[in-house]
Amino acid sequence: MMEMVPQAAPMLRIYRYRAAVDAAIARVLDGGTAIGGAEVAAFEAAFAAFCGVGHAIGCGNGTDALVLALRAAGIGPGDEVITVALTAHGTAQAIRLVGAVPIFVEVDSATRTMDPAAAAAAITPRTAALVPVHLYGQMADMPALTALAAQQGLFLLEDCAQAHGAEMAGRRAGGWGHAAAFSFYPTKNLGAVGDGGAVVTQDAALAKRVRSQTNYGWSDARRISDVVAGNSRLDTVQAAILAALLPHLDEAIAERRAIAAALHLGIGGAVTLPRWDDGAVWHQFVIAHPARDLLAASLSRDGIGTAVHYTPPLHWQPAFYRDAQPPLPITERLAAEVLSLPIQPEVAGPATQAIIDAVRRGAAECAR
Structure with missing residues (x-):
């Protein structure tokens, strides 16, 4: 039986760096601090520096x-938050969880990220924030969205869950x-062996409020909420x-870019x-x-695992229905057509040519 190339296998990355991971775990076990402490502070400082900001606050996810x-x-x-529907559930769930209303706008067909013109057109007196999503590791048009947020006085929150280390105009x-949010x-x-997340910011006052929110509203050692x-x-x-x-991480990014370049060239x-x-x-x-579904089935027969990110789009899901939501034809088309191939270096690196060959065969079958 042909061995399947999985779409992703995160534990293979852990195994690749197992010695460093084992040493880190042992250091925690030997240090006697199970919550917080120097390990968390050290990672927060290192990750803030990696992102080029002053503050990082670790959190649960x-x-x-x-x-x-x-x-x-x-x-x-009472607030409206403009975001996109072609994203993971957490983007809109977070908006709902604070009591605000997600307003879904169209994505650019090429970048698959928030269309700044669509975002501008959706602003109302109730709009309080923009949440662009850096989807699949590609950044949204941040120069345009930053200018829009500044012009309209809106809070600008980047959803960076898929974009650790991505760059645009020299900024990460x-x-x-x-x-x-990461x-x-x-x-x-950059994945843990379990859940984890972080908020990063240049704003010291905002960072202090975020940190208080992670820990019962405490602001200092008095433990007063x-x-x-x-x-x-x-x-x-x-x-x-x-x-x-x-x-x-930078090494892994370089490997992913090399695999992506090979897939671009080979799939044509x-x-x-x-x-x-x-x-x-x-x-x-x-x-x-x-x-898409026929192509995925063909790839599976050839031993290539795939996944769909994301369908149905969020504006079609019961938790986020809104009577005034206009159709989003680009989002809806992409949600019906997108297919994620293997790209993780530990998986796709040795299988790049097999992936290319399988995609070309599958596309040819679908064309018959």
């Missing part, structure tokens, strides 16, 4: 990171908005693991390819095809 940033900015009931993802879910380019808040802390073991993996015009972007980090390599 990427959805919590979005919630914490929105709450720290005072976003809540997380360094454009008032704040940014996920360290195991499949991410100054505000109503929950508990969303980055686990010490996960922080140590992430700190061990962070020095290898057989399917619709993602737009090439020198600053992308290729969290996913997402092609599009009108017979």
Whole structure:
């Protein structure tokens, strides 16, 4: 039986750096601090420096990171938050969880990220924030969105869950908005062995409010709850693991870019390819095809695993229905056509040519 090339296998990355990960875990076990402590502080400092900002606050997961940033900015009931429907559920769930209303706007057909013109057209007196999503490792048009947020006085929160290390105009993802939210879910380019997330920002006052929100509303060692808040802390073991993996992230990004370049060249015009972007980090390599499900079945027969990110789009899902939501034809078409190929270096590196051959065969079958 043919061995399947999985679409992703995050534990293979952990095994690749197993010695460093084992040492990090042992250091936590030997240090006697299970919550917080020097390991978390060290990772936060290193990750803030990596993103080019002054502050990083670890938290429980990427959805919590979005919630914490929105709450720290005072976003809540009565507010509208402009975002996109071609994204993971957490983006819109976070907006709902703070009591605000997600307003879904169209994406650019080439970048698959928020269309700045569509965002501008959706602004109303109730609009309080923009949440662009850096999808599949490609950044949204941050120069345009930053200018729009400044012009309209809106809080700008980058959803960077898939964009660790992505760059645009010399600045990394997380360094454009008032704040940014990251996920360290195991499949991410920088992934933990479990859940984890972070909020990053240049704003010291905002960082202080976010940190208070992660820990019962405490602002200092008195352990006094100054505000109503929950508990969303980055686990010490996960922080140590992430700190061990962070020095290898630039290497992994370079490997993903090389694989993406090979896929671009080899697949050619057989399917619709993602737009090439020198600053992308290729969290996913997402092609599009009108017979997506047939193509996926063909690839599976050839031993190539795939995934769909994302369908149905969020504006079609019950939790986010809104009577006034206009149709989003580009989003809806992409949701029906996108297909994620293997791109993780430990998986796709040795199988790049097999992936190319299978896609070309599958596309030819679909054309018959």
